Amino acid sequence: MLAADRLIALALMGFSVIVMWYAQRLPVGWEAETGPGAGAFPFWLGLGMLLASGAILARSFVTRPHSGETFIPDADAIPQVLGVVGLLLGAIALIPLLGAYIALMLFLLAYLRLMGGHGWLLTGILTLTTPVFLFFFFEVTLKILLPKGVTEPLFYPLYAMFF
Amino acid sequence: MDVLALLADGFAASISPLNLMIVLIGVTVGIFIGAMPGLGSVNGVAIVLPLTFIVPPGSAIILLAAIYYGAMYGGAISSILLGIPGASTAVATTFDGRPMAQKGEAGLALIVAAVASFIGGTISVLLFTVFAVPLADMALAFGPAEEFALVLLAFTTFVGLGGDDILKTIVMICLGLVLSTVGLDIISGEPRLIFGDLPGFYSGISFLVLAIGVYGVGEVLYTIETSRNAPMVTPARLTFSELRAGLSKMRGMWRTMSLGSVMGFFVGILPAAGATPAALMSYGVAKSISKRPESFGRGNPEGVAAPETANNAASTGSLLPMLTLGIPGSPTTALLLGGMVMWGLTPGPMLFVEQKEFVWGLISSLYTANVAAVLVNIALIPVFVWALRMPLTVLCAMVLVLCIVGGYAPGQRLHDVWMIAGFGVAGYLLRKADYPLAPLVLALVLGPLMEKSFRQTMIAEHGDVTVFVERPIAAVFVAISALLFALPLIRALRRGRNGSARPAPAE
Numbered sequence: 001m002l003a004a005d006r007l008i009a010l011a012l013m014g015f016s017v018i019v020m021w022y023a024q025r026l027p028v029g030w031e032a033e034t035g036p037g038a039g040a041f042p043f044w045l046g047l048g049m050l051l052a053s054g055a056i057l058a059r060s061f062v063t064r065p066h067s068g069e070t071f072i073p074d075a076d077a078i079p080q081v082l083g084v085v086g087l088l089l090g091a092i093a094l095i096p097l098l099g100a101y102i103a104l105m106l107f108l109l110a111y112l113r114l115m116g117g118h119g120w121l122l123t124g125i126l127t128l129t130t131p132v133f134l135f136f137f138f139e140v141t142l143k144i145l146l147p148k149g150v151t152e153p154l155f156y157p158l159y160a161m162f163f
Numbered sequence: 164m165d166v167l168a169l170l171a172d173g174f175a176a177s178i179s180p181l182n183l184m185i186v187l188i189g190v191t192v193g194i195f196i197g198a199m200p201g202l203g204s205v206n207g208v209a210i211v212l213p214l215t216f217i218v219p220p221g222s223a224i225i226l227l228a229a230i231y232y233g234a235m236y237g238g239a240i241s242s243i244l245l246g247i248p249g250a251s252t253a254v255a256t257t258f259d260g261r262p263m264a265q266k267g268e269a270g271l272a273l274i275v276a277a278v279a280s281f282i283g284g285t286i287s288v289l290l291f292t293v294f295a296v297p298l299a300d301m302a303l304a305f306g307p308a309e310e311f312a313l314v315l316l317a318f319t320t321f322v323g324l325g326g327d328d329i330l331k332t333i334v335m336i337c338l339g340l341v342l343s344t345v346g347l348d349i350i351s352g353e354p355r356l357i358f359g360d361l362p363g364f365y366s367g368i369s370f371l372v373l374a375i376g377v378y379g380v381g382e383v384l385y386t387i388e389t390s391r392n393a394p395m396v397t398p399a400r401l402t403f404s405e406l407r408a409g410l411s412k413m414r415g416m417w418r419t420m421s422l423g424s425v426m427g428f429f430v431g432i433l434p435a436a437g438a439t440p441a442a443l444m445s446y447g448v449a450k451s452i453s454k455r456p457e458s459f460g461r462g463n464p465e466g467v468a469a470p471e472t473a474n475n476a477a478s479t480g481s482l483l484p485m486l487t488l489g490i491p492g493s494p495t496t497a498l499l500l501g502g503m504v505m506w507g508l509t510p511g512p513m514l515f516v517e518q519k520e521f522v523w524g525l526i527s528s529l530y531t532a533n534v535a536a537v538l539v540n541i542a543l544i545p546v547f548v549w550a551l552r553m554p555l556t557v558l559c560a561m562v563l564v565l566c567i568v569g570g571y572a573p574g575q576r577l578h579d580v581w582m583i584a585g586f587g588v589a590g591y592l593l594r595k596a597d598y599p600l601a602p603l604v605l606a607l608v609l610g611p612l613m614e615k616s617f618r619q620t621m622i623a624e625h626g627d628v629t630v631f632v633e634r635p636i637a638a639v640f641v642a643i644s645a646l647l648f649a650l651p652l653i654r655a656l657r658r659g660r661n662g663s664a665r666p667a668p669a670e
Contacts, residue, residue: 049337116556
């Protein structure tokens with residue numbers, strides 16, 4: 001936990017520096033007529049964040065908070081969490097290629113079958129009904145088109161039917 | 164009376180078939196979300212918000228408010244039946260709700276929780292009706308200087324009263340404000356913080372993206388990690404005789420419940436406080452004024468009624484500053500506020516002048532939502548008991564799918580979906596390291612207002628910062644802010660002198 005606390009404080013300090021670097025490309029001081037420049041707000045807040053996260057880092061060396069605790073108390077949970085994050089990122093990456101429907105079906109299939117350990121029946125029902133629900137809710141009702149990728153031609157008959 | 168006439172008009176709108184149906188759907192969805200361990204009102208509103216474009220804004224806010232309300236009722240269900248709070252607001256309900264369920268009184272506990280929620284909700288909506296107009300009238304006199312001071316006050320309450328690590332709270336407020344400046348500058352029109360010149364950042368970071376990331380994806384990751392060993396559901400029987408017994412038992416608790424309602428309402432108004440501390444405080448007060456304090460924690464129905472009245476009252480209370488001042492009292496109301504801005508409504512005092520129908524439609528729908536919630540809750544208890552047996556992996560998979568599609572739908576940019584995933588992972592890690600997430604979301608929502616009001620004041624006053632202490636209302640806010648900011652320091656000094664550590668206030 002102590003190491004994680006320090007790493008996160010360092011990461012936040014790093015982010016503050018990035019923010020300040022981007023902000024100082026715009027005026028950060030007083031501008032005649034228009035008052036504080038466009039970069040002023042992010043710059044000074046970035047500085048505040050840098051100071052506060054720096055103080056957290058410094059404090060961790062003085063008081064050593066949480067030194068007895070572990071960041072992830074249950075080590076068995078790590079593969080689960082990493083697996084879900086991996087599946088999520090994979091699904092988002094596939095959306096532009098295979099379209100939202102195929103990508104989400106693959107996501108559900110992998111998640112329910114591999115991580116949830118559910119039977120084929122439940123997995124199958126959820127994997128097949130979710131895209132149908134999404135199509136009718138988003139495309140037919142809300143008129144919001146989801147990305148289709150290479151599966152676009154498959155939807156032409158459906159468009160013809162519902163629009 | 165003027166208010167009554169407006170309220171009557173509001174009722175005419177809120178009992179239209181469409182709105183009545185929306186209230187019923189909203190409270191049912193809300194109770195369901197609230198009952199699911201890990202998911203609370205804020206998660207429910209964050210996940211459902213992108214789906215509200217199908218209905219007109221007046222109905223959309225009613226839907227969200229009904230979900231908000233329903234989740235407050237639903238939180239008690241898993242507190243009682245599983246022993247784990249369905250939402251952080253229902254933590255105090257487990258203290259006596261769980262022992263009652265173990266004694267075989269789960270049905271009674273559920274009835275007490277539902278009726279207490281109803282009473283808390285009703286009393287607080289009455290208080291809301293009374294206070295809303297005077298507060299909005301007062302706020303009409305606010306200029307940019309007052310607005311800035313008020314936002315400052317909202318943030319300093321997190322520092323002074325939030326009860327979290329102060330440095331980490333400050334970091335989260337700054338981070339949220341910095342993220343709110345991404346995009347085109349409102350005054351000069353220049354692009355700011357366009358990381359890596361990605362076009363996706365030009366339109367800024369929507370609060371929705373942060374909210375879905377933190378409260379959708381982040382919450383799922385947290386739930387996966389913390390509750391993999393599914394707890395046992397206690398069976399609950401519900402008979403009419405139990406219902407009657409429950410109602411008669413509650414007659415003796417009027418003092419606890421009215422106290423809990425009033426206290427919950429006023430604690431709910433404070434930006435940093437909200438429903439969780441209100442419920443804990445109400446539980447503490449009920450215990451200390453009880454004739455049999457030793458029975459608390461061992462299955463005393465009064466220990467269920469006290470927090471349940473308070474958390475519902477607080478959820479109404481936190482709507483008050485959101486609607487009248489444009490300053491949300493809780494993360495959930497911050498999302499409602501963001502939603503209103505998205506639909507083209509500006510929360511704040513002008514809403515009471517320009518959008519009378521919207522305001523009173525919402526207020527009257529709080530009354531109908533309350534009635535609907537208590538009826539749906541009691542009628543559908545067997546369904547919710549059954550739903551609690553749903554495997555966690557199924558729930559998490561559905562929530563993640565909704566996060567992806569719901570995050571894509573409003574802006575139709577895949578960039579937003581990537582941001583959601585990023586915020587989800589970052590939020591999960593930050594939460595594990597004890598960084599409070601509520602100030603982050605609130606800062607992102609209030610950031611544009613804070614910056615705009617500050618720069619407007621500075622331009623008008625030619626850079627003279629003393630204006631914030633010269634205008635009386637602004638000066639009061641700034642003074643309270645300074646006090647709240649100093650509070651943790653004073654506390655630390657006192658503690659150092661007395662050498663006795665006071666327990667940190669609960670989250």
